[in-house]
Amino acid sequence: MSETANAALEFRNIDILFDRSGRRGAIEAALARLDAGETREEIGRALKVTVGVAGASLAVARGEISVLMGLSGSGKSTLLRAANRLNRPVRGEVRIGNGSAWLDIARCDADTLRELRKTRIAMVFQQFGLLPWRSVRDNVGFGLELRGLAPSIRREIVEEKLALVGLSNWADAQVHELSGGMQQRVGLARAFATDADILLMDEPFSALDPLIRRKLQDELMDLQKRLKKTILFVSHDIDEALKIGSRITIMREGRIIQTGTPNDIALRPVNDYVAEFIRHMNPLPTILASTVMRRFRDLPLRPDGMLDGGTIAIAPNTMTAHVAGQDMPLKASKDWQHGSLCVVSAQMSLGEIIALRQRSGFPVLVEEDGQLIGLCDDADILQALSGERRSGP
Numbered sequence: 001m002s003e004t005a006n007a008a009l010e011f012r013n014i015d016i017l018f019d020r021s022g023r024r025g026a027i028e029a030a031l032a033r034l035d036a037g038e039t040r041e042e043i044g045r046a047l048k049v050t051v052g053v054a055g056a057s058l059a060v061a062r063g064e065i066s067v068l069m070g071l072s073g074s075g076k077s078t079l080l081r082a083a084n085r086l087n088r089p090v091r092g093e094v095r096i097g098n099g100s101a102w103l104d105i106a107r108c109d110a111d112t113l114r115e116l117r118k119t120r121i122a123m124v125f126q127q128f129g130l131l132p133w134r135s136v137r138d139n140v141g142f143g144l145e146l147r148g149l150a151p152s153i154r155r156e157i158v159e160e161k162l163a164l165v166g167l168s169n170w171a172d173a174q175v176h177e178l179s180g181g182m183q184q185r186v187g188l189a190r191a192f193a194t195d196a197d198i199l200l201m202d203e204p205f206s207a208l209d210p211l212i213r214r215k216l217q218d219e220l221m222d223l224q225k226r227l228k229k230t231i232l233f234v235s236h237d238i239d240e241a242l243k244i245g246s247r248i249t250i251m252r253e254g255r256i257i258q259t260g261t262p263n264d265i266a267l268r269p270v271n272d273y274v275a276e277f278i279r280h281m282n283p284l285p286t287i288l289a290s291t292v293m294r295r296f297r298d299l300p301l302r303p304d305g306m307l308d309g310g311t312i313a314i315a316p317n318t319m320t321a322h323v324a325g326q327d328m329p330l331k332a333s334k335d336w337q338h339g340s341l342c343v344v345s346a347q348m349s350l351g352e353i354i355a356l357r358q359r360s361g362f363p364v365l366v367e368e369d370g371q372l373i374g375l376c377d378d379a380d381i382l383q384a385l386s387g388e389r390r391s392g393p
C-alpha cells in the first residue's frame with residue numbers, strides 16, 4: 001500500500017504566506033520569488049511577506065502520532081493550523097478522507113468546514129484554551145453544547161471522557177482550581193468528547209513542569225493505544241518527539257527537511273541540521289536492540305564451535321550459552337531473575353536493555369521471528385550511548 005493510501009490527513013505542496021505589506025499582488029509576487037528559489041529572508045525583505053510554510057508535503061497515517069519538530073519560527077504551528085484552516089494555504093491541498101472520497105480542507109465551503117471542525121478535527125492548545133469561569137464538566141462539554149446535543153446525552157459523554165483522563169472527581173470544580181497538568185487533561189477530555197478522529201495538538205505539554213509533562217506524555221500514549229486517533233502533534237523538544245511520535249517531521253524555515261520513524265531520524269539524519277538535533281537527544285527510549293546489538297553472524301567462532309561474544313559464548317542451535325563459568329539455557333522471555341539470561345525482542349529500547357543488563361548481571365540476547373540474532377553487552381551499550389551506532393540489517 002502506498003504511504004498516502006493509508007493517510008487520514010495529507011498535506012500536498014502547501015505554501016502558507018502572510019502579507020505584512022497590504023499591497024495588492026504581494027502574495028503572487030512572493031510565490032513567483034519562492035518558485036525562483038529565493039529564501040524566506042529575501043522574500044520577507046523585498047516584499048514584506050512572511051513565508052510561514054513552503055512546499056510542504058506530509059501524509060499522516062490513520063492512527064499514528066505524527067510529530068512536527070523544529071526550532072521556533074520553523075513553521076510547525078502554521079502547518080498544523082492548516083489542518084483545520086485556521087491558516088489557509090495560498091497553494092496546495094489539505095486532504096482529509098471522507099468516506100471513500102477526499103475533501104480539500106483548504107478549499108471546501110464554509111458549511112463543510114464548520115462541520116469538519118465540529119465532528120472530525122479537534123485541537124488541543126499549549127495554554128489549554130479553557131473557559132476559566134466554567135466548571136470542568138462544562139468545559140469538556142463545550143463542543144457538544146455547540147453542536148446542540150441534549151443535556152442528558154452531553155452528560156453521559158462528558159462523564160465517560162472525564163473518567164478516561166482520570167478527572168471524574170473534579171467534574172464540578174472550576175478550572176482555575178486545577179493544576180496545569182490537570183487543566184491540560186481537561187483540554188484532552190474536551191478534544192476526545194467531540195469524537196473527532198483527528199487531533200491537532202500544538203505543544204500541549206510545554207507549559208508543564210518536566211515531571212508532569214512526562215506523565216501526560218505517558219498517559220497520551222496509553223490513551224492512544226485504546227483510542228487510535230490520528231494525531232498531529234507540534235513539539236520543539238526532540239526527546240518528546242522521539243518518545244511519542246510514530247513518525248517525526250523536522251522543519252526548518254518553513255520547509256520540511258526530513259520525515260521518518262524515530263529510529264530513522266536518529267540513525268539516518270539526512271543532513272547536519274537534523275544530526276544536530278539528534279546530538280541533543282536522550283537515546284534511551286529511541287534506540288532499539290536491533291541497532292545496539294552485535295549480530296551473531298559477525299561473531300568469531302571458537303575452536304569448540306561456539307560463537308565468541310567476549311564475556312559469553314553461545315551455541316544457538318542447542319539454545320545454550322556459556323557464561324561466568326557455567327552453561328545456561330537461553331529462555332525467550334523478557335522476564336528477568338537475577339542469574340538468568342534474558343532474550344528480548346529486536347524492538348526493545350536501549351533503556352529497557354540497560355535495565356535488564358543491570359538486573360540479570362549478564363549480556364542481553366536478542367531474537368527476531370523466533371531466531372536468536374545477537375547480543376548486547378556492556379561495550380555494545382556504551383557504544384550506543386556514545387552515539388556510535390551500528391545501523392542497517
Ligand SMILES: Nc1ncnc2c1ncn2[C@@H]1O[C@H](COP(=O)(O)OP(=O)(O)OP(=O)(O)O)[C@@H](O)[C@H]1O
Nearest residue numbers: 018050051052071072073074075076077078079236
Ligand atoms: N498569523 C500570522 N501572521 C503573520 N506571520 C505569521 C502568522 N503566523 C505565523 N507567522 C510567521 O510564520 C513563521 C512560522 O511561524 P510558526 O508559529 O508556524 O513557527 P513555529 O515553528 O510553530 O514556532 P514556535 O515554536 O515559536 O511556535 C514565523 O516567522 C511567524 O512569525
